[in-house]
Amino acid sequence: MDRHLVLTSNDITYYDLSGDTLFIVHVENPLSKITYDHPILSIKYPFAYGDSISVPFSGYGVYCGDHPFREQGMSMVMADAAGSIVLGEDTIQNVLRVYTRMSYSVCMDIDSAALDSARLKQIIEERYDWYARGYRYPLFTTVTSTSYDDAAPIGTTRSAWGMPPDSQRFQADSCNEDIRRKDSIAIAEKAKANDDIIHYTVSQNGNQITVNYSLDGSADVSALVSDVMGVVYRQCRQNNDKGDGYSLCIDCNGLRRGKYILYVNVNGKVYNEKITVL
Template sequence: MACSEDEKETVLILSTLSLHFVADEETKTFDIQSNVSWSISGIPEWCILDVKEGEGNKRIEIKAIANPNDTQREVILVVKAGNKSEQLLIQQNGKVFTLNISESLLTFSADEEELSFDIQTNDSWSITGLQEWFSLSLSEGKGNETIVVKAQANTSEVEREGILVIKSGSESEQIVIKQIGKVYSLTLSESVLDFLPEGEIRGFAVESDGSWTVSSNAAWCIVDDGNGMGNETISISVLENQKETTRSAEVTVTCGSLLKKVIINQMAGIISSVPYIFNLNDNRLRAGDQLVKRQVEYKDPGQSGANVTWDFSNLVSINDEYTVDYKAPVLIEGTHYIMGDDRLEAKDVAPNSLIIAEEHNTMYYFQLKDNKMITLGHENPVTLLKYTTRLFSDAYTTSYGDKQQAPYYGKGLYSGKSLFTVEGKIEMNADAYGTLILPSGRVLKNVLRIKTVRSSTQTNLSINPDYTTYNRSEFTTYKWYAKGYRYPIFETIVNIDTDTNAKSILSFYFAPEKHTYRRINK
């Protein structure tokens, strides 16, 4: 028997029971055949249907949005019509991620530097593993990109390293970021510095491309600053050596792992327990020496006798660069020397016994003979003088209380035409010893003072005796000598015209640190 219209059988047929989608966005269709109304359920967010319910036959369009994950996904849609239902399996492939890095290692120099690498990917990406000593132009993005890595200067000598991790989806790559350690340079201008016993300040240059420290291993050797950078000059202050032995210290300069040293040597202290004895070995004039005399306002020489104190701590300078140079004469034709108006045969002269002193445009000629320094004469642009009865200037040895005297006589020419003679007597007396206080505050003990008085009568000759003139004077010099010093420490000169009583006075300070002679014989 036929069924009534209300009791007709429900029809529900799907054109397919499954749809498979690629990972990218894709649209597909399926057909519903039905004779009643129907609906679709179980629809996930990643599936978009153009129709979710209807009646009768219908073609349904399904759009699967792109799968952001690398795993396949699926869902079962349920189509229901009346008392019937059908299932439609929806499957979508997982995304296939691609990630390529152009470099696996970036090596930086120790200086600040920029390097780059390329990211090639089909998705978004991020970078982790950033460290303080380098930065990135980008740490996240999407698609292909060039990443600039900037490394700060590495001031350490130790190599440093970091690892960047680049992630895109399920893919990841690593790139090693490496920076070499700083290679420092360090050069010192001196390896050894020699200091005088009284103490002084000297320095040496540091050349470096980094920061450095400097230190001394001795309290008596003081560096001016313990730190520096680049090229600088280090000042070393050495205190007075108050012992009769030499001493040494080390000044160390360190730059990174580099270490260099300057040896500091200081001569033995000059300690004297008895009045100094003026002697040939330590006090004779010596070729090659230069004295730097400082002309100062006149200082009264003070009293004579034992244990005198001379305070020369406060001196007023007049001329700081008054020099005296000592040199040997030139041997002419291998046979003789010319010393002013004297010709001296080499065979008659002891080795190293002739000395020329140049002072204020005047050449003074000396010869060491019979333990005395003899003045042969002098010359300058207007005067030429030769002593025929030689004038002695120093006598070796001379101790406190010793006295010597001798006459002298000389002939000269003034302006190339005017004849004159000079004669008189010289008296040398080691008249005092005691303590000398220097401008630096340093105290020298048992200093010997030698007083020299030279009386002089100069006769200016003329063809007509009525025009002959005379000049009479007394020239007094005080010189202070101390152990360890070849030349005087202080000198005072008083020149009196005995005819008019006119007086000229001079004083000179021979600063020990300015001298090249010292105790060491060349």
């Protein structure tokens, strides 16, 4: 088991790498400290587009130095999008977006003598991390946390931060440097020309998007529509043998007008096209 800590804002987070899974075991900040007897799932290695995992967690802590509290709930992690990110003149290849949803209850002033009188609050926290091959830390992270009292929302906090690719390239990391060279645009374009097994066109009739394609071999083909921030609104999936005349249809009626991105995933290889919802 490998333990390390990460500092973000005013929080200090301690992690344990147990086998192929990374867990959060302790979090502290100026107001509170909590240790998890059943740690929070952070991510599992390897993690690919379409993978998901859920694990329950619980922990005991102290708030404002002398107020005990308990957290208990479920953490669900899903790799829900894959593609590229364009940053100015820089294009980052092989980007994976990981969505984490934590749903849990908080019991304040809870100890062995006060179980029945504890005040119970619910919290739903949604987090998106954009990971890229060759970069140790997420390029971007966004977190939205909403608190509920007796099922009624009482407050929402939002935060976002990032570690730009240029900053991460300064780190002495020979393994990631080698991966970034292999993921260069020139090499990626050459590989794309050599190993494409799909030949497709995209047509649009109103807000009906159709991907017509043929395959040089059997493949698991999926398509999804997201906005420029990576939020997925529509998706579909099917498995086909080698052949012609295949199609995937996505109904985008009901979406807000504007620019979106259509991602086509073929056996893990991702293509993207810009579309406009009318």
